[in-house]
Amino acid sequence: MRFASIGSGSEGNGTLIAAGSQGTLLVDCGFSARAALGRMADLQVAAEDLAAILVTHEHSDHVRGVARLANRCRIPVYTTWGTWAAKLSGVLDQTLLQLINPHEAFEVAGLTVQPVPVPHDAREPCQFVFQSRQGSRLGLLTDVGSVTPHMLASYEQCDALMLECNHDLEMLAAGPYPPALKRRVAGPLGHLNNRQSAQMLAQLDQARLQHLVVTHISQQNNHPELAVAALLEQAHCQEHKIRVASQDSGLEWTPLHRTDMIS
Numbered sequence: 001m002r003f004a005s006i007g008s009g010s011e012g013n014g015t016l017i018a019a020g021s022q023g024t025l026l027v028d029c030g031f032s033a034r035a036a037l038g039r040m041a042d043l044q045v046a047a048e049d050l051a052a053i054l055v056t057h058e059h060s061d062h063v064r065g066v067a068r069l070a071n072r073c074r075i076p077v078y079t080t081w082g083t084w085a086a087k088l089s090g091v092l093d094q095t096l097l098q099l100i101n102p103h104e105a106f107e108v109a110g111l112t113v114q115p116v117p118v119p120h121d122a123r124e125p126c127q128f129v130f131q132s133r134q135g136s137r138l139g140l141l142t143d144v145g146s147v148t149p150h151m152l153a154s155y156e157q158c159d160a161l162m163l164e165c166n167h168d169l170e171m172l173a174a175g176p177y178p179p180a181l182k183r184r185v186a187g188p189l190g191h192l193n194n195r196q197s198a199q200m201l202a203q204l205d206q207a208r209l210q211h212l213v214v215t216h217i218s219q220q221n222n223h224p225e226l227a228v229a230a231l232l233e234q235a236h237c238q239e240h241k242i243r244v245a246s247q248d249s250g251l252e253w254t255p256l257h258r259t260d261m262i263s
């Protein structure tokens with residue numbers, strides 16, 4: 001399995017995942033279809049390589065280009081009923097829709113995908129854990145206001161984790177957002193701050209973790225260095241494992257190898 005990001009942050013998100021020869025998954029498309037195709041081309045991925053688009057929730061930084069890209073290139077879209085009803089109903093070609101049960105794993109492109117329901121201010125949001133046939137596990141977790149016991153259980157034993165470190169609490173408090181937006185971002189249905197993300201990681205077994213990718217960093221209310229410092233200090237994550245997916249350039253293709261062969 002390998003993964004990459006076409007960009008991460010409140011201006012647009014998209015993650016690419018590939019295992020073997022059964023095509024590439026795009027999780028979320030928060031860029032216009034045209035911009036997403038350009039960003040994918042930078043990572044040597046063409047529209048015809050996409051086996052499916054998975055959508056976590058209906059916020060525009062995740063769904064903006066989904067319908068146009070899927071309709072134009074005939075790509076199936078996997079998402080919950082709530083996400084479809086909120087933003088894709090009426091714009092996505094119905095024949096491309098693959099409704100998922102957010103409590104039930106499904107198979108696509110040679111991967112087992114476990115959806116994880118999360119607390120966020122959307123209709124039926126879920127995040128995902130991907131497992132390859134060789135047993136490699138990649139966790140994706142952004143757009144989450146609080147950490148639940150089910151999330152902790154679901155993200156155990158990942159070989160790679162793309163984890164939201166949205167804001168620094170002090171920067172958010174002192175920053176330019178209006179009070180209502182500050183309350184939303186920091187609230188239990190908003191986004192994880194650096195400390196919450198580090199505390200979640202600290203509760204996970206990191207024995208198998210090869211890559212911790214910091215994602216969905218707020219450009220106004222955070223600095224990558226603050227997020228990395230929190231992960232080092234509060235989660236004791238090893239520095240060489242930490243990468244940052246940026247808004248502008250995302251993250252290059254990163255291979256995952258099963259190093260731990262204990263079954």
Ligand SMILES: [Zn+2]
Nearest residue numbers: 010059061143
């Ligand atoms: Zn988002």
Ligand SMILES: [Zn+2]
Nearest residue numbers: 057059120143
């Ligand atoms: Zn969101």
